[in-house]
Amino acid sequence: MSASALEVRDLAVTFATERGPLRVLDGISFSLPAGRTVALVGESGCGKSVASLAVMGLLPPSAKVAGTIRLEGREIAELPPEERRRIRGAEMAMIFQEPMTSLNPAFTAGEQVAEALRLHQGLDRARAHAAAVAMLEAVRIPEAARRARQYPHQLSGGMRQRVMIAMALACRPRVLIADEPTTALDVTVQAQILALLDELRGGTGTAVLLITHDLGVVADHADEVVVMYAGRVAESGPAAQVLAMPQHPYTVGLLGAAPRLDGPRGTRLATVEGTVPDLANPPEGCRFKTRCPFRIAVCDTVPALREIAPGHRAACHRAPLDQILEAA
Known part of the structure; x- marks a missing residue:
């Protein structure tokens, strides 16, 4: 395993709002090895972009950031704004979602x-x-x-x-954050951009944090994946393993909702019922429980993000899910 270019531990972000403090990230942790790609995955509102902006130090003054952010072993979360500005662009860089508004x-x-x-x-x-x-x-x-x-x-x-x-x-940064880098591009250009990122990463050893909602992109371009839901990590691990053997019901739902070309003609896509909870008043315990087809009484308590297989973790009381999925 390559040394970590970026190490994020227990990252929490709280915004000051008229309704009071709003915690939008709650204990996010992940490692980004040099020369590899880690994907942050989840539906809109799960906290992917907020996590990336927190790492870059680009959140507004109304945001309170807690936790550890280490760039090649150096703690940067508490650095003064001027030092963070010197790091941005030189050692860390970001590709934003919409270039027409970013340029x-x-x-x-x-x-x-x-x-x-x-x-x-x-x-x-x-x-x-x-x-x-x-x-x-x-x-x-x-x-x-x-x-x-x-x-x-x-x-x-x-x-x-x-x-x-x-x-x-x-400036050949050590860490590159790509926030939905192919948004609004046609599929041919999407493929070219993603292939270019892979090529540049291989040539420079840059570590890439890829933020996306597209599991097909994850399958083709990511080494590791972190699945986020309502401001928390639901599942993480090697991309191939997580996609082949998902161990959190939310990941199962995301994979079921992805269109497939090899399925029977006329097959309806599965859906993840319900909506993302209001983070101003999140449900107690597992935040996915109101949408989960496998929920049980113990889901009223917060599940730990525990190791199911080497390097593969899931925050689900019922994991591993193998027997449940077979029965379903």
């Missing part, structure tokens, strides 16, 4: 990539521009020198996403 419309693509190089590596404008063009070439943008002079609105969605990747990788 500055008033600056060219080349200027936006070059900014990180000037800020973190002290390059002058000429050298930073040349390095920016080289980065645009590295992310497979054709005619990179010409595209570097264009503004975001002059680029396609796929090219804008590649510019975001070039910005994130310009």
Whole structure:
């Protein structure tokens, strides 16, 4: 196993709201080994993006962050804002969901990539521009020198996403967070972007935290997976093992709701009944119990995230679920 580039332990995030304190993350833990991809998975509202913003130090002042965040063994959660800014872009970087709103419309693509190089590596404008063009070439943008002079609105969605990747990788960070990096892109461009991330990770040894709701992407591109539900970790482990032998009812539900090409024609997709609970008033015990077909009385108590198989953990009182799933 590679050394951990990023170690997150007992991460909790609470927002100050008009209704009082709102805890949206509750004890999230995961490790991100160097040169590997870990996927955070879950439906909208489960806390994936909040976790990534907390790691990057980009949450608003109304957020209170607790827990441990170690970057290559160094604790960074309590660093002053100025030191966190020096780390962002240089040692850690993030690809945001929608490049059209994340890129500055008033600056060219080349200027936006070059900014990180000037800020973190002290390059002058000429050298930073040349390095920016080289980065645009590295992310497979054709005619990179010409595209570097264009503004975001002059680029396609796929090219804008590649510019975001070039910005994130310009200073060769040790950790790259990709938050839904293929949102709103067609399937062909999605495949190209994900393949590019795999290629760049392999070439630089960068650790990738991939945030997605697409289990097909997890199966093809992730080494490890962390399944989140209502601000907590429901299940985690090697991606192939979790997808083949899920040990939490929520993971089972997500897999059942995924469309398959090899199923009988006309087969209806399974659904996860109900909705994500209101985190201002979450249910006691297991937060998935109101939607769980396997719930029993003990589900009124909080399940521990315990090891079911080597490296494979699930927060379910009834795990392992093998016999239950066979009977169902």
